[in-house]
Amino acid sequence: MTSGKVLIIGGGxxxxxxxxxxxxxGGEVVLIEKRERLxxxxxxxxxxxxxHHWRDASEAMAEMAESVTGNKKIEVKYSAEVKxxxxxxxxxxxxIEAGGIAESIEAGAVIVATGFQHFDPGRATQYYNYYSFPDVxxxxxxxxxxxxNKVVRPSNGETPKKIAFIQCVGSRDRQIGNEYCSKVCCGIAGKQAIELREQIxxxxVMIFYIDMRxxxxxxxxxxxxxxxKYKVNFVKGVISEVLKKGDKLLIRGEDTTMSRPMEVTMDLVVLSVGMEPSAGTRAVAQLMGIQQNKYGFIESGGAGGLDPVATSRPGIFVAGAASGPSDLDDSIAQAGLAAARSLASIRKVMA
Ligand SMILES: Cc1cc2nc3c(=O)[nH]c(=O)nc-3n(C[C@H](O)[C@H](O)[C@H](O)COP(=O)(O)OP(=O)(O)OC[C@H]3O[C@@H](n4cnc5c(N)ncnc54)[C@H](O)[C@@H]3O)c2cc1C
Ligand code: SF4
Structure with a gap:
C-alpha cells in the first residue's frame, strides 16, 4: 500500500x-536511531x-535534536535498527527492532543517514604506536x-608543552586502500591547535602535513x-614512525620542503584519523541492496552523476557522511536535499 511517510535511519x-x-x-517521519540518544x-x-562559528557541540546537537523531538510530525524510535x-x-x-521489540513500518521513501566511524589507528601499516604509547x-x-578544558599527557597526568599533529592517518594511503581525502581532518586539527594554544x-604546537586541504x-x-595569531607551526613532512625516548615521544620522518630527515621530541602526539563508513552504513547498505563504493560508503549521484542524494535503489536516498567524508555544512545541505527528493518521489508515485 502506498505510504506518505518517510523513514529516516540515523539520528546524527x-x-x-x-x-x-x-x-x-508537510510530510510525516519515522526516525530510527540505534543509540538511546540523538x-x-x-x-x-x-x-x-x-x-564554523565555534559553537559548543553539545548545545548545537541538543538544538537540532529538540527541533525533531518537539515536532508532532516526527516519531523517534531509539535503540532501533532495520532488520x-x-x-x-x-x-x-x-x-525494525526498537528496544528489543519487532515492529513493521510502511514508508513511501527512505533516507539513510547512518554516518561514519573513525579510522582505527592500530591497523597494519601504521607505525604510530597508538595502542602501545598512551601519549599517542x-x-x-x-x-x-x-x-x-583538561588536556593532559595520559601517561602521567602532566600538562603537555610540546604537541604534534600527524595528518592523513588512514586517509590518502594507497597501502591500506583508503586513497581518498577525509576532507575534515585538516580543518579539525587546525581548530584543535587553536584551542590548545588558548588552553595551554x-x-x-606543530602540524605535520602532506598538503593542507x-x-x-x-x-x-x-x-x-x-x-x-596562535603561532601554530605547520611543517610539510611525512612522518614514518613514533618511538619512545625516555618519557617523551620521538617523531621521525622527512621534512619534504627541506628534503632532509627530521627528528623531534614531543609530549603528546595527535593522530588526525580519517573517516570510514560506519558499521551501520555498511550493514544498512547491504540489507537494502544499495550500491557501495570500493571503500564501503554508499554510492550516490544517480545515473547522470548530478544527484548527490540518489542511491542505486529508487525511493532510497542518502545524506551526510554515509556517502563519504563530509563536514556539517555538507551533511546538512545534503540532508535538506534528501528530504525534498524523498517527498517528491512519494508524490510522483501518488500522482
Ligand atoms: C574529530 C572530529 C571533529 C569534527 N568536528 C567538526 C566540526 O567542528 N565541524 C564540522 O563541520 N564537522 C566536524 N566533523 C565532521 C562531522 O562529525 C560530520 O560531518 C557529521 O557528524 C556527519 O553527520 P552524519 O549525521 O552524516 O553522521 P553521524 O554524525 O556519524 O551520525 C550517524 C548516526 O546514525 C546512527 N546509526 C548508525 N548506524 C545505524 C543503524 N544501523 N540504525 C540506526 N541508526 C544508526 C548513529 O548512531 C549516529 O547517530 C568532525 C569530525 C571529526 C572526526
Ligand atoms: S583533510 Fe587533510 S588530513 Fe584529512 S585526509 Fe585530507 S589532506 Fe589529509
Missing part, C-alpha cells in the same frame, strides 16, 4: 536535519567546539579533553589565524 546531524525538513515540507557522532564522541526491507518506491515494508592519541581523544598558552571558511577562520 544529517538524519535530524532531514527529519526537520520533511516535517516542515546527536550522532558529535554527541557520542563528546566534541568540544564546532567549526529487513521489501517493496518499492512509494510502498516499502520495513521490519587521536583527534577524538583530544576533543574530549578540550571539552573538559605556553605550549608549542582547507576549503571554504576553514581557510580564513582556521588556517591563517592558527599561524598568524
Amino acid at each position: 546531524p544529517s538524519g535530524l536535519e532531514s527529519a526537520r525538513c520533511v516535517a516542515e515540507l 546527536g550522532g557522532t558529535p554527541d557520542r564522541e563528546s566534541y568540544a567546539k564546532l567549526t 529487513s526491507i521489501s517493496g518499492e518506491a512509494g510502498s516499502f515494508q520495513v521490519q 592519541i587521536t583527534l577524538t581523544d583530544l576533543e574530549k579533553m578540550l571539552k573538559e 598558552p605556553d605550549s608549542k 582547507m576549503y571554504g571558511y576553514w581557510e580564513n577562520e582556521i588556517y591563517w589565524p592558527a599561524q598568524e
Whole structure:
C-alpha cells in the first residue's frame, strides 16, 4: 500500500536535519536511531567546539535534536535498527527492532543517514604506536579533553608543552586502500591547535602535513589565524614512525620542503584519523541492496552523476557522511536535499 511517510535511519546531524525538513515540507517521519540518544557522532564522541562559528557541540546537537523531538510530525524510535526491507518506491515494508521489540513500518521513501566511524589507528601499516604509547592519541581523544578544558599527557597526568599533529592517518594511503581525502581532518586539527594554544598558552604546537586541504571558511577562520595569531607551526613532512625516548615521544620522518630527515621530541602526539563508513552504513547498505563504493560508503549521484542524494535503489536516498567524508555544512545541505527528493518521489508515485 502506498505510504506518505518517510523513514529516516540515523539520528546524527544529517538524519535530524532531514527529519526537520520533511516535517516542515508537510510530510510525516519515522526516525530510527540505534543509540538511546540523538546527536550522532558529535554527541557520542563528546566534541568540544564546532567549526564554523565555534559553537559548543553539545548545545548545537541538543538544538537540532529538540527541533525533531518537539515536532508532532516526527516519531523517534531509539535503540532501533532495520532488520529487513521489501517493496518499492512509494510502498516499502520495513521490519525494525526498537528496544528489543519487532515492529513493521510502511514508508513511501527512505533516507539513510547512518554516518561514519573513525579510522582505527592500530591497523597494519601504521607505525604510530597508538595502542602501545598512551601519549599517542587521536583527534577524538583530544576533543574530549578540550571539552573538559583538561588536556593532559595520559601517561602521567602532566600538562603537555610540546604537541604534534600527524595528518592523513588512514586517509590518502594507497597501502591500506583508503586513497581518498577525509576532507575534515585538516580543518579539525587546525581548530584543535587553536584551542590548545588558548588552553595551554605556553605550549608549542606543530602540524605535520602532506598538503593542507582547507576549503571554504576553514581557510580564513582556521588556517591563517592558527599561524598568524596562535603561532601554530605547520611543517610539510611525512612522518614514518613514533618511538619512545625516555618519557617523551620521538617523531621521525622527512621534512619534504627541506628534503632532509627530521627528528623531534614531543609530549603528546595527535593522530588526525580519517573517516570510514560506519558499521551501520555498511550493514544498512547491504540489507537494502544499495550500491557501495570500493571503500564501503554508499554510492550516490544517480545515473547522470548530478544527484548527490540518489542511491542505486529508487525511493532510497542518502545524506551526510554515509556517502563519504563530509563536514556539517555538507551533511546538512545534503540532508535538506534528501528530504525534498524523498517527498517528491512519494508524490510522483501518488500522482
Ligand atoms: C574529530 C572530529 C571533529 C569534527 N568536528 C567538526 C566540526 O567542528 N565541524 C564540522 O563541520 N564537522 C566536524 N566533523 C565532521 C562531522 O562529525 C560530520 O560531518 C557529521 O557528524 C556527519 O553527520 P552524519 O549525521 O552524516 O553522521 P553521524 O554524525 O556519524 O551520525 C550517524 C548516526 O546514525 C546512527 N546509526 C548508525 N548506524 C545505524 C543503524 N544501523 N540504525 C540506526 N541508526 C544508526 C548513529 O548512531 C549516529 O547517530 C568532525 C569530525 C571529526 C572526526
Ligand atoms: S583533510 Fe587533510 S588530513 Fe584529512 S585526509 Fe585530507 S589532506 Fe589529509
